[in-house]
Amino acid sequence: MFDSAFKSARSKIISGLTLTLMAATCFASVGQAASPAEIKAKGTAVIGVQMDQVPWGYINESGKNEGFDIEVAKMIAEELGVEAKFERITGQNRIPLLVGGMVDFLVPSMTVTEERAKVIQYVLPYSSNDITVWGKKGAQIAGDQDLGKYVIGVNRGSAFEPVLVKHAPPNTQIKRFDDDATTVQALLSGQVDAILGSVTYGLVIEKTGKTAEFERKYKVADNIQAMAVRKGDQEMLDFLNDFVTRHTADGSLDALYKKWIGSERAKLPTTMTGVDFTGKQ
Structure with a gap:
């Protein structure tokens, strides 16, 4: 099922x-x-x-x-x-x-x-922008295999959504929200146990003064x-x-x-598989 x-x-x-x-x-x-x-x-x-x-x-x-x-x-x-x-x-x-x-x-x-x-x-x-899992301090999430134990939120229509579906176990309960702001708010309000998205969600959480309740769990993927x-x-x-x-x-x-x-900008690629940055291929 x-x-x-x-x-x-x-x-x-x-x-x-x-x-x-x-x-x-x-x-x-x-x-x-x-x-x-x-x-x-x-x-x-x-x-x-x-x-x-x-x-x-x-x-x-x-x-x-x-x-x-x-x-x-x-x-x-x-x-x-x-x-x-x-x-x-x-x-x-x-x-x-x-x-x-x-x-x-x-x-x-x-x-x-x-x-x-x-x-x-x-x-x-x-x-x-690293794709990252953020969650409640008490949620034991150390890797993909743990996502199925919790309700995970994500911004629908974003690049984060297919990443979550790809990495999460089949039994993971996923809740989708309309944008980044409502996704983060879903975590802060207790609608979900964790969210997958931008590493900079942490800055939003910090502005709310709730850093004692939530934390960065792990990096899921690179995001160029x-x-x-x-x-x-x-x-x-x-x-x-x-x-x-x-x-x-x-x-x-x-x-x-x-x-x-708040961190150093990574050395970014000028070529990527399947993507033409010149407009001439």
Whole structure:
């Protein structure tokens, strides 16, 4: 019975991702190309960013966008000489918003995957974010084999969801939530015993003053992240690849990562299996 339920859950995830990618492909036909020249001409860069994930992108107490990705996005807009207009993205809407032309490009701390690379064009990786299990202090979770003993939460539609399904035992009770903020809140409120997601969930937990009740259990997987443009937006891709290359060399991205994430930025790959960062393959 548990094996059947596990297979059903996995099938739903794969089907859901397939539908999302199909919808994104359909939207692509109506999307408008974005180049640096076109963005400069309109005077505004519409940038898809997270608004509920500390410290990557969130709304601060003053109602302003803040975070690592926000600063990166502002740097890009400044180099383009335009105003940055931020559009809220989620795990479910970011690809349709991009290929549908509602945003010019994404600065989303989005995991690089071969499946997504079939629909969107990734820029060279600019950050990373370990996929981690966080849980109650009393929960005895030391590895994948222990997940089946507890109720585990995850952000549906994110890269974390299929990772959890892959690593968790078939009998694991999984609860899915709409975004990162509600996933963390589910742990804090006792709806689940543990959650799988960003290593930076710990910063959110710390802000609540509940670090005595919850802890990082173990790292599940690496998570390489990149910005994205529409396929065919070669000039925008070249501009952003140059941006990442230059600001890796001058240490700007390292400094921002240290400021917001609190650790050293990893040495990131410039090639990955099944993913083309040049737009020319």
